[in-house]
Amino acid sequence: xxxxxxxxxxxxMDDDTxxxxxxxxxxxxxxxxxxxxxxxxYGVYNTRICNGLQSVDKGQLSDGVKKCWLDSLAxxxxxxxxxxxxxxxxxxxxxxxxxxxxxxxLVAADxxxxxxxxxxxxxxxxxxxxxxxxxxNSVPDFPAxxxxxxAMLK
Numbered sequence: 125x126x127x128x129x130x131x132x133x134x135x136x137m138d139d140d141t142x143x144x145x146x147x148x149x150x151x152x153x154x155x156x157x158x159x160x161x162x163x164x165x166y167g168v169y170n171t172r173i174c175n176g177l178q179s180v181d182k183g184q185l186s187d188g189v190k191k192c193w194l195d196s197l198a199x200x201x202x203x204x205x206x207x208x209x210x211x212x213x214x215x216x217x218x219x220x221x222x223x224x225x226x227x228x229x230l231v232a233a234d235x236x237x238x239x240x241x242x243x244x245x246x247x248x249x250x251x252x253x254x255x256x257x258x259x260x261n262s263v264p265d266f267p268a269x270x271x272x273x274x275a276m277l278k
Contacts (some may be wrong), residue, residue, distance in 0.1 A: 160206030167199035167214060174224065193224020209242035213255055220262055233263040240272055252276065 203211030216235035
């Protein structure tokens with residue numbers, strides 16, 4: 125294991141950094157086999173990296189940053205297709221904020237409703253209502269969100 129004994133060696137890693145790099149590599153390997161849970165956690169981990177890269181680029185979307193966001197989006201889609209509601213919610217947030225994608229409140233609202241449906245199937249009512257409210261914050265008269273909210277509040 126590498127130790128950071130020489131502060132001048134910028135390539136040295138302390139134990140925590142070394143473990144994090146191993147964790148990321150393991151997630152990426154498992155994500156490539158379309159394992160839903162690994163895809164979700166890789167997306168979460170990678171999103172943090174994308175935010176860091178984008179802040180270094182001072183908000184610009186260089187090719188590396190775009191690829192980073194597209195990797196996160198692809199990972200979240202794998203997890204969303206496997207009915208992981210938090211993945212759908214994260215995709216909605218990406219579209220709402222324009223994180224690596226063209227910002228679209230309408231697309232975000234659609235993903236929030238999908239997340240709400242998935243949360244409902246899981247029995248997570250509070251998270252489902254949060255997703256519906258997020259959809260209505262994006263597009264106040266979004267029909268699918270209004271129908272779902274009405275059905276949930278009966």
